[in-house]
Amino acid sequence: MTRILDARRLTPVTKLFRLDAPLIAASARPGQFVMLRVREGGERIPITIADYDRAAGTITIVVQEAGATTRRVCALEPGDSLLDVAGPLGSEIDLPPGGHICGVGGGFGAAALLCLMRERSAFGDRTTTILGARTKELVILADELARVSRSVEVCTDDGSDGFHGFVTQRLAQLIAGGGPGRPDAVVAIGPMAMMRAVADTTRPHGIKTLVSMDPLMVDGTGMCGGCRVNVGGQPRFACVDGPCFDAHEVDFDTAMRRNKAYVREEKIASDLVGCVSGRSQGDASQAL
Amino acid sequence: MPVRRFDKTPMPAQEAQARAHNFFEVNGGYTAARAAFEAERCLRCQHPVCVDGCPVHIPIRDFIHAVAAGNMTGAARILRSANPLPAICGRVCPQESQCEAECSMGGRFDPVAIGHLERYVADWERTQALAIEPAITKTAKIGIIGAGPSGLVCAGELARLGYPVTIYEALHAPGGVLRYGIPEFRLPKAVLDWEIDILRAMGVEIVCNVIIGKTLTLDDLTNRLGYAAIFIGTGAGLPQFLGIPGENLNGVYSANEFLTRINLMRAYDFPNADTPVRVGKRVAVIGAGNTAMDAVRTALRMGADEAMIVYRRSDEEMSARVEEYHHAIEEGVAFHWLTGPLEVIDDGSGWAAGLKCQRMELGEPDASGRRRPVPIPDSEFVLPVDNVVLAIGTTPNPLLTRTTAGLATTAKGCLLADEATGLTSKTMVFAGGDAVTGAATVILAAGAGKRAAHAIDAALSAQPH
Ligand SMILES: Cc1cc2nc3c(=O)[nH]c(=O)nc-3n(C[C@H](O)[C@H](O)[C@H](O)COP(=O)(O)OP(=O)(O)OC[C@H]3O[C@@H](n4cnc5c(N)ncnc54)[C@H](O)[C@@H]3O)c2cc1C
Ligand SMILES: Cc1cc2nc3c(=O)[nH]c(=O)nc-3n(C[C@H](O)[C@H](O)[C@H](O)COP(=O)(O)OP(=O)(O)OC[C@H]3O[C@@H](n4cnc5c(N)ncnc54)[C@H](O)[C@@H]3O)c2cc1C
Ligand code: SF4
Ligand code: FES
Numbered sequence: 194m195t196r197i198l199d200a201r202r203l204t205p206v207t208k209l210f211r212l213d214a215p216l217i218a219a220s221a222r223p224g225q226f227v228m229l230r231v232r233e234g235g236e237r238i239p240i241t242i243a244d245y246d247r248a249a250g251t252i253t254i255v256v257q258e259a260g261a262t263t264r265r266v267c268a269l270e271p272g273d274s275l276l277d278v279a280g281p282l283g284s285e286i287d288l289p290p291g292g293h294i295c296g297v298g299g300g301f302g303a304a305a306l307l308c309l310m311r312e313r314s315a316f317g318d319r320t321t322t323i324l325g326a327r328t329k330e331l332v333i334l335a336d337e338l339a340r341v342s343r344s345v346e347v348c349t350d351d352g353s354d355g356f357h358g359f360v361t362q363r364l365a366q367l368i369a370g371g372g373p374g375r376p377d378a379v380v381a382i383g384p385m386a387m388m389r390a391v392a393d394t395t396r397p398h399g400i401k402t403l404v405s406m407d408p409l410m411v412d413g414t415g416m417c418g419g420c421r422v423n424v425g426g427q428p429r430f431a432c433v434d435g436p437c438f439d440a441h442e443v444d445f446d447t448a449m450r451r452n453k454a455y456v457r458e459e460k461i462a463s464d465l466v467g468c469v470s471g472r473s474q475g476d477a478s479q480a481l
Numbered sequence: 482m483p484v485r486r487f488d489k490t491p492m493p494a495q496e497a498q499a500r501a502h503n504f505f506e507v508n509g510g511y512t513a514a515r516a517a518f519e520a521e522r523c524l525r526c527q528h529p530v531c532v533d534g535c536p537v538h539i540p541i542r543d544f545i546h547a548v549a550a551g552n553m554t555g556a557a558r559i560l561r562s563a564n565p566l567p568a569i570c571g572r573v574c575p576q577e578s579q580c581e582a583e584c585s586m587g588g589r590f591d592p593v594a595i596g597h598l599e600r601y602v603a604d605w606e607r608t609q610a611l612a613i614e615p616a617i618t619k620t621a622k623i624g625i626i627g628a629g630p631s632g633l634v635c636a637g638e639l640a641r642l643g644y645p646v647t648i649y650e651a652l653h654a655p656g657g658v659l660r661y662g663i664p665e666f667r668l669p670k671a672v673l674d675w676e677i678d679i680l681r682a683m684g685v686e687i688v689c690n691v692i693i694g695k696t697l698t699l700d701d702l703t704n705r706l707g708y709a710a711i712f713i714g715t716g717a718g719l720p721q722f723l724g725i726p727g728e729n730l731n732g733v734y735s736a737n738e739f740l741t742r743i744n745l746m747r748a749y750d751f752p753n754a755d756t757p758v759r760v761g762k763r764v765a766v767i768g769a770g771n772t773a774m775d776a777v778r779t780a781l782r783m784g785a786d787e788a789m790i791v792y793r794r795s796d797e798e799m800s801a802r803v804e805e806y807h808h809a810i811e812e813g814v815a816f817h818w819l820t821g822p823l824e825v826i827d828d829g830s831g832w833a834a835g836l837k838c839q840r841m842e843l844g845e846p847d848a849s850g851r852r853r854p855v856p857i858p859d860s861e862f863v864l865p866v867d868n869v870v871l872a873i874g875t876t877p878n879p880l881l882t883r884t885t886a887g888l889a890t891t892a893k894g895c896l897l898a899d900e901a902t903g904l905t906s907k908t909m910v911f912a913g914g915d916a917v918t919g920a921a922t923v924i925l926a927a928g929a930g931k932r933a934a935h936a937i938d939a940a941l942s943a944q945p946h
Contacts, residue, residue: 216696230653234747234754237653261755277653279690411746411756414651414692415878416661416718417738423729428722433880447729450831454731458757465752 195229195278198251200271203333207257207301208267209243215250217242217280223309224405224437227254227280228413231265235276238262239410239432241382242281243304244311255304255333261462282413283436286403292377293319295367296342297360297391299326299383303334305405306382311341319343321373325360325387329353344373361390368398376400381440385449392440402440406431409452423447483524489591490519497811501781504665504749507808508572511601520549523593526585531595534583537928539563541580541595548598557606560599565634566927568607568672571600573663573771574924577803607675615684618643621941624708625649626693626881629657631914631926632714633680638934640683644941647708648685651692651880654745657716658915659923661745662737664775666782667805694881699888699910710909710937713896714930717877717915723767727825728871732759732833736766736776736872743779761867763787765836767822768872769799774806776870777814789815791822791864793841793854817864819843821856825869835863875920895919903933911937 199211217227221242228237244253256266266275286309288294294313296306303324314320320342326332327350339345347355348363356363368375379402381391388404395402408420408431415433422431423444429435493509494500500507511519529542540559547556560567576582576596584592623639625632628650636646654660656673681687693699693715702708720735722728734742739758742748746756764780766773769792780788790809792799795818799806810816819841828834840860843852877894889897889906896905896912903911913929915921 216691220696220698234750236746236755277690279651279653279692279696281695282692411738411741412652412661414718415880416720417741418720418722418735419738421722421729428724428729451729451731454759455757458751458759461752462755462757 194274194276196274197269197271200269203255204331206267207255207333209253209255209304209334210266210269211251211253212275212278213250214252214278217278218245218247218250218252221245221252221281221308222285223312224286224305225281225283226413226436227252227278228282228410229266229275229279230277231262231269232276235265236262237277237411237413239282239407239413239436241301241305241405242308244307253304253307255301257301260459261466264463264466279413282432284434286380286437288378288380288401288403290316290318293321293374295321295323295364295376295379297323297325297364297379297381297383297387298338299324299360299387301333302381302383302387302405303332303338306380307334307337307341309380310338314341314343319373321346321367321376323348323360323363323367324355325349325383327351346372359390360387361394364391364394368395368400378402379440380437381405385445385452388440389445392443392445396441403437404440404443405436406438406443406448407436407452408448409454484521486522487590489594490515490522490597492594492597494808497808497813500666501778501812502784504782506669507666510604511597516548516598516601517551519594519598520545522586523549524585530583530585531580531593534580535563536579536922536924537563537931539580539599544602545593545595545598548602553602553605556602557609560602561606564599564924564927565637565931566630566676566923567599568603569630569659569668569676570924570927571596571598571603572668572672573802575802575922579924607672611679611682613679613682615640615682616643617645617684619645619941621709622647622707623710623712623937624702624706625712625714626699627651627657627714627716627914627916628655628687628689629714629716629914629926630659630923631716631916631930632657632712633676633930634927635712635714635913635930635934636685637680637683638931639937640680640685642934642938644938646685648687649691649693649697649702650687650689652745653689655687655689657714658718661741662772662775664740664744664779666778667775692880694884699881699885699907703909709941710911712903712930712933712937713881713905713910713912713916714914714926715878715881715916716926717875717895717920719876719878720871721874721876722871723822723873725822725824727827727833730825730827730833731831732761732867733825733869734871736768736772736870737875739776739870740772740779743783749783758783759868760785763789763864763866764868764870765789765791765864765866766870766872767791768874769794769796769801770872770874771801771805773872774801774809776872778805778809778812780868780870781812781814785868787815788813789817789864789866791817791820791836791838793819793821794851795819795843798851819854821854822869823861826863833867833869835865836869837861837863877916877919893919901932902936903929904936909937909940
């Protein structure tokens, strides 16, 4: 059992949790994730380690309600416990130090940039975070990210906050020399469509780009192969070799199709949970 | 006195048509009368050759004699003295190529049903109230990585010798393949849970959700946490893929994924359990080992109308237990021997619709001594299927070796370990089971765990205090 120390809603569909997990906090690195389970008979789901505090022995996660399990997690409050939390799993984000690193976050992906940007800034890298959301209320962690990266660029589809447009449009401006300037490397974490668009944006400029793939996972330890992603024509296990891969080598079409394998079953499971937190499935998917 | 009867006493089993649609155990187990009847067949050979065929040298003649004499307590004690997992091995050992292959009755008559008797004795033992108390008398702590059969047995032996033992397991439940791979209809989880409860009663601590190499490193265990010796029993869980076109289509699973969804994650109970699995009307399983047999029979139980084995060699080269093969035939599994898979066909929306195959014939023997399958030109055909399950083998998981300096491995990623002791290239670090041998059997893993436990005890006893 892993105790929830703090919990706070970031948007109607995302919630941040601080967990008492000293062993994981001691060894976590940016880009890694945990597998968690809420109840007996529950799914094991992968959730990125957004941040960690080694001294306090805690890790931070941000969970977005997508279906049955994430809804169950988001119904929990401080003092409640998660049945199982195992990690840190996956490989850390591997980028050479020095230069200008640009993190692009969409949805819960913004959270995953927290520890990366904090460490990179501490190493003396130049850091820029581009945050994207449909509208102002769905932008998460802008203040926290502003503390750990040199500049934060908020983008909203409807123009209600920051730059009016997609993260990729703002990124293109940076590449062209605007704002904080052309990045030497880009790390994009968010919905698959966004990550693919980022890959397409940086490809012509030959900018090293990593994306954090989020295939369906079962064990998260390299035992099932369900998380395989086609990278450079080779099957790679996201839970062991990833989840971050070279964006220009990833086969997004296959990855997106594989993630939809269980839409029918997910709907059934999700309907059974009902509105544990008073929202319907529709809201959750729109929030992406 | 031994009684001459040619045939094995039959094992009561669920009727094939019924059991092909439920997950209850296929075999019912001998009754006391059947067990006594079968035990009487044993010739009590002066040189019991059956024992030579047993990887852990169970005194087979003696325990069978005890059964025949009605001395069940004695039978259970003899059995357990050599095999710490008798209820499991009685169910899953390939007896036909081990003890029963050597039995003097064999050849002209059926060999004695050693496996059925082993299971009978062990199941009797499970009905007895056990009074087990922790008897930790030593101070040197032992850390065990992986709660599969090798780790569980190593832990049990060391606890019996008085050591405080902690097992670290990556998944949320202990058991290894016995939990996530071998299905309920062959090995009920209650049998596994009983063995694990005994370990806990003996004082063995099992810590789940800890991945050594990730949560803690092996060196953390020895340096920071003060374990005097380590046993690695991490198995060979990494599934292999064929690399054929269409392998990433939806509906294509590794056998590990298919079985883990259903066994560990209980997809058979969806939506009461949250993890789904999609089993269509026709399921092809590629391979012909125990894993393939388990997957194909599980597909039937999950509602497939047709479940079939596709194997590029012939039934002669099949590595599954013969009992499982017979059960699969009775349950209506189809077998496509000498059939090589070429491609998984797309239904147009990203799901598997068929398996393109070619016919094979057997040529000259290859490196493994088995005749090499050679494609027959222009023999391609398509099996219409909704799912393809790949059961073509597994290799050791690299999680631990990648993060541990100084652990020597073979080119295939298996740990190098001394055969007699299990000692690896690192001081006081031992290993056994599939992590050393590559995918093998429960009894070999159990035997390796036991040998390593005694080697650890010897090494620690020799150290100055
Ligand atoms: C390495 C990794 C890190 C992740 N980190 C986070 C995180 O920090 N915070 C967070 O909220 N989520 C994260 N996810 C996604 C999260 O695991 C899924 O949202 C979750 O498994 C959904 O479970 P569910 O039962 O709630 O919904 P389900 O009923 O399983 O799914 C509901 C809907 O979500 C979609 N979905 C399911 N799984 C995924 C997935 N893996 N990626 C994208 N969409 C999916 C389905 O297509 C479906 O439409 C991560 C995934 C991976 C692989
Ligand atoms: C479907 C299937 C059917 C089979 N049927 C039979 C049969 O009928 N008869 C037979 O004799 N054999 C059978 N086998 C083979 C047999 O199950 C294995 O040989 C045996 O389980 C190996 O035991 P082990 O202890 O070496 O490893 P495993 O059983 O693989 O257990 C290893 C354990 O270590 C854990 N682990 C791995 N890495 C780490 C880490 N870094 N940190 C912490 N924990 C870790 C794993 O999660 C796992 O629980 C079958 C195998 C399969 C897959
Ligand atoms: S070889 Fe067969 S007959 Fe002889 S002791 Fe062993 S089981 Fe009995
Ligand atoms: S999730 Fe099973 S191998 Fe990656």
